[in-house]
Amino acid sequence: MNVKLKALKAAFPRTIPIMTGFLFLGAAYGIYARTSGLSAAAPILMAAVVFAGSMEFVAVDMLRGAFDPLNAFLMAIMVNARHLFYGMAMLDKYGKSGKKRWYLIFGLCDESFSINCTAEIPEDVDRGWFYFWVTALNQLYWVSGAALGALAGSFIHIELPGLDFVMTALLLVIFVENWLKERSHLSSIVGLAAALVCLLIFGSDSFIIPSMAVILILLTMLRKPIEKAMGETKS
């Protein structure tokens, strides 16, 4: 069978939960952008070239204010700094994916990362193409959702309070799934605890960067026990 098609068949089922989440969240984002006075093109363009959900919500808010590209640039780095982690985690996996890697890196959002980082890819499926399809399908869902919302937002007003919880549920389920698979829970606990403490200290607008710093420090300090726990075979 065609290598690309085989990889697509393996990748698609893994992206179905993301499809629902991205179509819902994307539509919510598109409607939000329209009700904020932006043209339909702005949220769709942003979905395609930024492809970082939470930052796009922030960006819509910034586009309602004053023209300040430097501030927008710095904000994007801060909100998306966690992607530095993803890049480091995927150095080896994406590095071996040939020219496709440039697109894989471009599309390294939370959801593509969590699927591609944790997926158990069958031996006979090409890894590079599996990563590619996960990334491309996720982006297709997100841009489609944004387009649906942006166009629908032009003439109808949908009120569905609580729908945005789909993002939270998604992130939670990804975490639980990884928890059930991982050999050592130390790192997961470090991440949860550090972020929770930093959220309480710094507040919801500025806890991400301190959390990352604390996580880096703690993981460095706990290197020996974590390496030992990860190296042991699962009983």
Add this chain to the structure above:
Amino acid sequence: MTSFQIALMIAAVALGTMLTRFLPFFVFSGKKPVPKYVEYLGKALTGAALGLLVVYGFKNVNVLAGTHGLPELISLVIIVLLHVWKRNMLLSIAAGTGLYMLLVNFVFV
């Protein structure tokens, strides 16, 4: 803002985002091997980063006011239990979101 200014703002956001995605690959790619420490971080960071994202998902919950985070807490517990039981991501996400919407629209109003 003019359309041109909006386009510039979007370009700035895209540039900042892409910097965070491409930087590790430019810094560590090449002939020389990735340092052991970086290799360790690459593995160990997965759980921690996912933990951080969970907290990120709940970051706007206010336990001191409104519904005191009860709808979020109930949904969280149900999602975790359901997922451990069924291991079906779509089911866990859909049921959890549906439950949360019921709670905030009909129970905690």
